[in-house]
Amino acid sequence: MxxxxxxxxxxxxxxxxxxxxxxxxxxxxxxxxxxxxxxxxxxxxxxxxxxxxxxxxxxxxxxxxxxxxxxxxxxxxxxxxxxxxxxxxxxxxxxxxxxxxxxxxxxxxxxxxxxxxxxxxxxxxxxxxxxxxxxxxxxxxxxxxxxxxxxxxxxxxxxxxxxxxxxxxxxxxxxxxxxxxxxxxxxxxxxxxxxxxxxxxxxxxxxxxxxxxxxxxxxxxxxxxxxxxxxxxFMPRPAEIEKARRILAAAEEAAAKGVGAFVVDGQMIDEPFLVSARAIVAIAEQFDPA
CATH class of the missing domain: 3.20.20.60 (Phosphoenolpyruvate-binding domains)
Structure with missing residues (x-):
């Protein structure tokens, strides 16, 4: 990115x-x-x-x-x-x-x-x-x-x-x-x-x-x-970053099980939401690497 x-x-x-x-x-x-x-x-x-x-x-x-x-x-x-x-x-x-x-x-x-x-x-x-x-x-x-x-x-x-x-x-x-x-x-x-x-x-x-x-x-x-x-x-909020990381972690688990769509916090997650989550985490890591 x-x-x-x-x-x-x-x-x-x-x-x-x-x-x-x-x-x-x-x-x-x-x-x-x-x-x-x-x-x-x-x-x-x-x-x-x-x-x-x-x-x-x-x-x-x-x-x-x-x-x-x-x-x-x-x-x-x-x-x-x-x-x-x-x-x-x-x-x-x-x-x-x-x-x-x-x-x-x-x-x-x-x-x-x-x-x-x-x-x-x-x-x-x-x-x-x-x-x-x-x-x-x-x-x-x-x-x-x-x-x-x-x-x-x-x-x-x-x-x-x-x-x-x-x-x-x-x-x-x-x-x-x-x-x-x-x-x-x-x-x-x-x-x-x-x-x-x-x-x-x-x-x-x-x-x-x-x-x-x-x-x-x-x-x-x-x-x-x-x-x-x-x-x-223009910095993602802490709650947004935390949720994005949970979505990406859940995506890894779903992929290991061969599942395409999954649910986080009652919301169905598929590829568009993964794109957004990756972007949020990338911004967070650019400006706050720790």
């Missing part, structure tokens, strides 16, 4: 004074932004700062490092890759994706720069779903290439131009479910988008729980205070 990101903390690439603080946080992943958070006249400066951080990463650093590049159509994409592709980069966050062809184009570009940099481990792609077309093509995007490690919602770009209220529960549920099912088709995780109101932690928690109930693996954080909330919400 791939490493999941309960919390992914955004860091503007033009703010290197924040890098060390972000790296010391409890976030599962850092997401350095070269796109929207960086003014046009500071793109090159941000690129250099992020590249320097990546090259200085410790080899035993377990935090996942993501960089959101500029889009394929920006004219800056390959300039970004030239600087950021190296052993310090785990995931490329590709914005404004609208087709599987764009994923394949990005994958080919990554392969070229990996060859130049001597990188053998393929860099993953986290695809942003943040346009109406991207939402419609989400399954094609998710299944376009084996580098795709997940889909992430970008609410501002998706909702604001359409005049959709960011707090509308029906809109949020519709988009989340569409993205989650598209990601499920490719058997990759889905990640919920940012909530920009730092002063409302209770609403951030509500959004985490809503996304979790739809099978999301984590949520973006725009401020360090959101990190512990996301980590807590």
């Amino acid at each position: 791939q490493r999941l990101m309960r919390s992914k903390l955004f860091v503007p690439g033009s703010r290197p004074e924040l890098f060390a603080k972000a790296a010391a946080s409890a976030a599962d992943a850092l997401s350095f932004d070269l796109e929207d958070a960086v003014a046009a006249d500071r793109k090159a400066e941000a690129r250099v700062a992020v590249g320097s951080f990546l090259r200085g990463r410790s080899t035993d650093d377990r935090k996942i490092v993501v960089v959101r590049s500029n889009s394929l159509s920006s004219g800056l994409f390959e300039d970004d890759l030239e600087v950021i592709v190296g052993s310090g980069l785990d995931v490329l966050n590709l914005p404004m994706v609208e087709s599987g062809d764009e994923i394949r184009e990005a994958a080919r570009a990554l392969a070229r720069f990996e060859t130049v940099a001597g990188i053998e481990r393929p860099i993953g792609i986290l695809a942003n779903i943040e346009t109406p077309k991207g939402l419609r093509q989400a399954a094609d995007i998710a299944t376009a290439d084996s580098r795709v490690i997940g889909l992430q919602i970008g609410y501002a770009d998706l909702f604001e131009p359409c005049g959709i209220n960011r707090s509308d529960s029906q809109a949020l549920s519709y988009v989340r479910l569409a993205v989650r099912l598209a990601a499920a088709e490719a058997r990759v995780p889905a990640y919920d988008g940012a909530y920009a109101v730092v002063a409302k932690p209770e609403r951030y928690r509500e959004e985490c729980e809503e996304a979790r109930n739809l099978g999301f693996a984590g949520k973006s954080c725009i401020h360090p205070t959101q990190v512990p909330i996301a980590n807590e919400c």
Whole structure:
């Protein structure tokens, strides 16, 4: 099972004074932004700062490092890759994706720069779903290439131009479910988008729980205070972990007896429930190996 990101903390690439603080946080992943958070006249400066951080990463650093590049159509994409592709980069966050062809184009570009940099481990792609077309093509995007490690919602770009209220529960549920099912088709995780109101932690928690109930693996954080909330919400509850382990133990006993379906706590268990139980235990073991 791939490493999941309960919390992914955004860091503007033009703010290197924040890098060390972000790296010391409890976030599962850092997401350095070269796109929207960086003014046009500071793109090159941000690129250099992020590249320097990546090259200085410790080899035993377990935090996942993501960089959101500029889009394929920006004219800056390959300039970004030239600087950021190296052993310090785990995931490329590709914005404004609208087709599987764009994923394949990005994958080919990554392969070229990996060859130049001597990188053998393929860099993953986290695809942003943040346009109406991207939402419609989400399954094609998710299944376009084996580098795709997940889909992430970008609410501002998706909702604001359409005049959709960011707090509308029906809109949020519709988009989340569409993205989650598209990601499920490719058997990759889905990640919920940012909530920009730092002063409302209770609403951030509500959004985490809503996304979790739809099978999301984590949520973006725009401020360090959101990190512990996301980590807590997207971690399986102790009772869920205990039950999942009992289901898997019962499955072993049933298999030894040649039984396909069996009962745990009065509930019939078959393969779909085993898939869920295995996933819960895997998440628990990733974040709490003991």
